[in-house]
Amino acid sequence: MTIRTHSAEETYALGTRLGKMAQPGQVYALKGDLGSGKTVLTKGFAAGLGVEEPVTSPTFTILMVHESGRLPLYHYDVYRISDPDEMDEIGFDEYVYGEGVSLIEWAEKVEELLPPDAFAITIERDRAGGTDDRVIRMEGISFDENGPGKDG
Numbered sequence: 001m002t003i004r005t006h007s008a009e010e011t012y013a014l015g016t017r018l019g020k021m022a023q024p025g026q027v028y029a030l031k032g033d034l035g036s037g038k039t040v041l042t043k044g045f046a047a048g049l050g051v052e053e054p055v056t057s058p059t060f061t062i063l064m065v066h067e068s069g070r071l072p073l074y075h076y077d078v079y080r081i082s083d084p085d086e087m088d089e090i091g092f093d094e095y096v097y098g099e100g101v102s103l104i105e106w107a108e109k110v111e112e113l114l115p116p117d118a119f120a121i122t123i124e125r126d127r128a129g130g131t132d133d134r135v136i137r138m139e140g141i142s143f144d145e146n147g148p149g150k151d152g
């Protein structure tokens with residue numbers, strides 16, 4: 001499904017809904033340009049999981065692990081990865097195929113390492129809109145009238 005947001009707060013709130021419905025072992029592949037809102041969405045997601053500590057952009061560490069929520073959250077930012085082989089060094093597979101929830105910013109850089117059932121979330125600036133408008137395309141995710149749910 002596709003959702004349009006008009007502020008960082010709305011994108012954060014979308015992330016919170018996703019975090020509340022997250023299940024063990026899920027992988028969310030976040031795609032989109034610098035400044036599109038991947039970290040904003042991740043912060044909301046962490047809040048939805050009940051993560052207590054602040055979530056910062058892990059660009060310089062590649063991985064931040066948050067264990068204070070309902071499920072472990074593995075927050076990746078793989079922007080600086082130049083070769084997917086580098087991901088072995090940080091134990092990518094152990095986490096991504098583990099019981100926590102993985103959110104991977106810049107997932108397009110490690111496409112070949114993503115599990116086939118990863119949820120792709122692509123955030124783009126809405127060219128027809130203002131500077132705070134985003135189009136967020138979520139593959140394999142839907143919300144029904146009872147709140148968030150998963151299709152497929």
Ligand SMILES: Nc1ncnc2c1ncn2[C@@H]1O[C@H](COP(=O)(O)OP(=O)(O)O)[C@@H](O)[C@H]1O
Binds near residue numbers: 038
């Ligand atoms: N609709 C929106 N959704 C998300 N972020 C937005 C939106 N409108 C404006 N912003 C701003 O865009 C920036 C997104 O930054 P960030 O989440 O760090 O991007 P990324 O992690 O994709 O590089 C923030 O400064 C945020 O306030």
Ligand SMILES: [Mg+2]
Binds near residue numbers: 038039057077105
């Ligand atoms: Mg980011």
